[in-house]
Structure formats: structure tokens, C-alpha cells
Amino acid sequence: MPDTRPAHLRIAADLRAQIMAGTLTPGQKLPSTSQLIARYSAANATIQAAVGVLKDEGFLRSEHGIGVFVRDRHVFSIDPAAYYDPATRGVTYKMLDVREVEPPADVAAALGEKRAALRHRRTDRSGEAVELSWSYYPMTLAAGTPLTGRAKIPGGAPRVLADLGYPELSFSDRVTSRMPTTEEVEGLDVPPNVPVLRQFRTVYSHDRRPVEVSVIVKPAHLYELNYERDIPSE
Structure with a gap:
């Protein structure tokens, strides 16, 4: 072609x-x-x-x-096994929105619920916007907890969920590439014709109960995916 x-x-x-x-x-x-x-x-x-x-x-x-x-560019490596360590990598977060919502269809299907608490934020690294995320928590768990408030949560959402008896135990990631929306272009200063990576993360607690679904968007020209695992012997 x-x-x-x-x-x-x-x-x-x-x-x-x-x-x-x-x-x-x-x-x-x-x-x-x-x-x-x-x-x-x-x-x-x-x-x-x-x-x-x-x-x-x-x-x-x-x-x-x-x-x-x-230029000597630093490409950020996405390790699907973890988020950034804000204590050592100069990462800060800005909360953009917190509210109860009817989540998108794919998020609702992953959560198994039709109402969720949304926490929408931007991640900055060394003053540069590098990520937008939309994190959804089932209202059956989030109602009446700090997850529905705009205040910074000591220990973050994992601490709230653990206190509720639903610690984060595992997750699965799906990563796709697409062209950015207007909100993403403006929020991340994405150059023309550059796609974004869309990371769809489902976090599970006991008995594989979904307790969080996050949609994380990153400019593709700033990141590389990094997978590593041992190859089992025959």
C-alpha cells in the first residue's frame, strides 16, 4: 500500500x-x-x-x-507493573474533576456497576504535563468516602479501599493507540499528528472484585512500553 x-x-x-x-x-x-x-x-x-x-x-x-x-530527549518508560514513584521522580498531580457519574460503557462493563465516583487528574513531570487520567470507583464502595471529595487523600485511593476491606491485589492493563481528542491535545500539549497511548487499567481486590478502573492517556512520542519477563524452560 x-x-x-x-x-x-x-x-x-x-x-x-x-x-x-x-x-x-x-x-x-x-x-x-x-x-x-x-x-x-x-x-x-x-x-x-x-x-x-x-x-x-x-x-x-x-x-x-x-x-x-x-535533542537529548528522555523518553519515559511505561512499566505496566507500576505507576511512577512521586517521591523520587519529580511527579506531581493536579485534580481536575471529582463527581459521581455514569461511566463510559467499557468502564461500566469492567466495574460491573452503572454509577461510579470519578477522579480526573493531570500528571506533571518537572513541570510538563505528561498524562491525563480518569479513575472510576464503584459507588457501592465509594459513597461517603474521601473518594468522592476533592481533597488530597493521604495514601491515595489504595488506602481508602484497603480501609474498606478491599485492598488492591492485582490489575490488568490494555494499551491501545489512537489520535487524541481536543481535550487531550490541549491538556497535554500534544503536537499535530502525534497519537496518544490509552491505557485501560482494571484493579481487582479479593475474589477478583473490580474496585477501580482507570483510563490513562499519554502522548505517544514521550513514552515507550517496557515489558520484561523470564522465558520458561521447556
């Missing part, structure tokens, strides 16, 4: 792949515009547009009068 994307997006994709593969290394000067024009048989405006895309995504930076260089 032919690649029908505009030429500047095809060129940006090729350069991005080289940066992510380490062929173009942090601090390395990008080939000159004339060299890129020759390499890709493209017009100057097309090359400038491609470079602009990668600057917006944080892969490249300009030094006036010197050239364009590959």
Missing part, C-alpha cells in the same frame, strides 16, 4: 526513526538543508516543514547561525 502522507510527514517519519534507533545521536548536527534536499529529492519548504514537525515533538533543536541538532 503506497504511503500517501504529505512529503514532509514522510521525511519527518524517516528522520524520527533514525533518531529513535540511535543512528542520529543526541547532540549530533542534522545534515544541512541542501543535503536533506538532495537525499529526499524534496523542496526546501518541504524539508523545513519536516524539521518543524520534529522540533514541535522535541526531537530537534536549533542553534541560531550554527544549525539544527538532535
